Amino acid sequence: MKKGVLLVNLGSPDSPEPKDVKKYLGEFLMDERVIDIPFVARALLVKGIILKTRPKASAAAYKKIWWDVGSPLIVLSERLQSKIQKQIDIPVALAMRYGSMTIKKGLQELVNKGVNEVLLFPLYPQFAMATTETITVLAEELRQQYFPNLKIESVPAFYNKSDYIEVLSNSIKHHLEGKNYEHLLFSYHGVPERHIRKSDITKSHCKIDGSCCATPSKAHEFCYRHQCYEVTRLVAEKLKFKEGTYSTSFQSRLGFDPWLQPYTDRTIERLGKQGIKNMAIVTPAFVSDCLETLEEIAMEGQEIFHEMGGKDFTTVPCLNDDDEFVDLLSNWITEWTKTPVEVI
Template identity: 65%
Template sequence: MKGALLINLGSPKSPEPKDVKPYLDEFLMDKYVIDVPYLLRALLVRGIILRKRPEESAHAYKKIWWEEGSPLIVLSERMHKKVKAKTEIPVALAMRYGEMTIEKGLQELHEQGVTEVLLFPLYPQYAMASTLTILVLAEEIRKKKFPQMKFTDVPAFYNKPDYIQNLADLMQKSLEGYDYDQLVFSYHGIPERHIRKTDVTKSHCKIDGSCCSTPSAAHAFCYRHQCYETTRLVAEKLQIPKDKYCLTFQSRLAGDKWLDPYTDIEIDKMPSRGIKKIAVVTPAFVTDCLETLEEIAMRAKEDFEANGGEEFLAIPCLNDDDAWVQTATNWIEEWAFAEKKAI
């Protein structure tokens, strides 16, 4: 029997420091997030970052927390509920970090008799710190707890026509009647070394301005290329002139060279260049979360206006948009019924 497991990032149990700290510990101690030797990672995370970050992050979470709970969890649950209502295939929901574990999600499917699972990371672009860590952990759990299960995974869908159409339609609706000076495609940042580590050719990804536009097998796992490709396809779909949009990366940590240009720096400079009205979309996420609701819709907006900006529009993520739900359901059913269709 076949079933699917939707997997998102996760969230603290509450926006209080006592719950934010263990969540951050689990997240930052992931070797695919901070990819340095364990002892160095432990020193950095537990000896330095977790001394101040839980209080700071808790403050940020409190600004976006809903009465029902974490926006990311609530929105993921809404999407999950809609997908379940559209298919007879068993579908469960899990998070990479926090209490809604992948093991619990697999157990739920196991109890329904599922032996073949479609792992569905809810990330359009492939990255070590998102897609890879999910797939590795799921496989570790399978070997220990569910050895009879068979896994298939949904590849990065950054360029799939139906996803691009969903994103473009949502953006067009959000932008209706809004005459922006610049549209910012802001993606979550990652260290440049992650790009090189996921380069299957071991030589293509030089991050030199041309490698992402030069055809290569590396692109199947290159986060940077996939961000640029999503942007290009959506801009073409919406017929946005090249001088009216830009691509940036947000949420970096100090100490390493991260993908640039940086969202905060670019947005802060825009008013001085005569760009007074902007819209920001965050296509690295399909679900609104701390990085979209607080970092962009609140902090970036405040900084933009403080520097002379006049209007700032934060475009929501796909969340539980009906067209996106239908797309996700279609992908699950295409996989589940592939053999029947072939016959």
């Protein structure tokens, strides 16, 4: 069998213009694993309310961070793909869950190169319904409909892999070297609390009560909240952070349902009010810088901090196409080519 790899990231509008942003948001928000309510209610909410107001504001945000060469997330993902391809001798394709760089196109590209066994690689360290699961489910649907002779294996969440933690820790250490910061905030993309409960394979463990994430359980294999807190813990342990000098928060909430807390914007506000003058922030739920890191955190977060009396606000870039990260993913892929039964 000829092997190939399909890297999959979130996606981006084709341009920062409102019409393209509206099309992108429509696809994204109509995903039943993103807004997990009945179809009719979801359509009324998305098409009847959100898409009539949000695209213009989102387009303005995208314009703030858009590069001359295109969407930062797309460009950075392409750089990552290119570097990995130079290190391994099997085809590496790139796709996005939403937008014009579809998973179907990515699979077709590999099939055209003679590939019949694919390593599907969601570029998310933590598992979540709205990220990893929606990618793997769609890929299987496409396989059944268009590529019945294709074998697909998926890379599981790698949040606690020791070599990943080492690469992430090295990146944080490098970018904060020489910085005089008092507090490091680990900000992860938020999800509704109900997503955590829906992903609980035990149907009883996840209570989001402050203790369940620290109590060993099979539920942790698919618990986004646990996996986020675990990344913070492992990195803090690796870098020997002192207790009280770091914390975890969640960003990008939507709607009025309870989302994972504490919220990043309110945490930044609180740190400023407490007299913290110099803070840093890292976003380990993303491997590529994007709207949520470049605009929501680096711009809006900094503005909030300054309004609360803060002085220096340092953002740690995502791993992007960092050479150590490229080496790590290339090594995992190479291991997969040698051990077809197990993924990394």
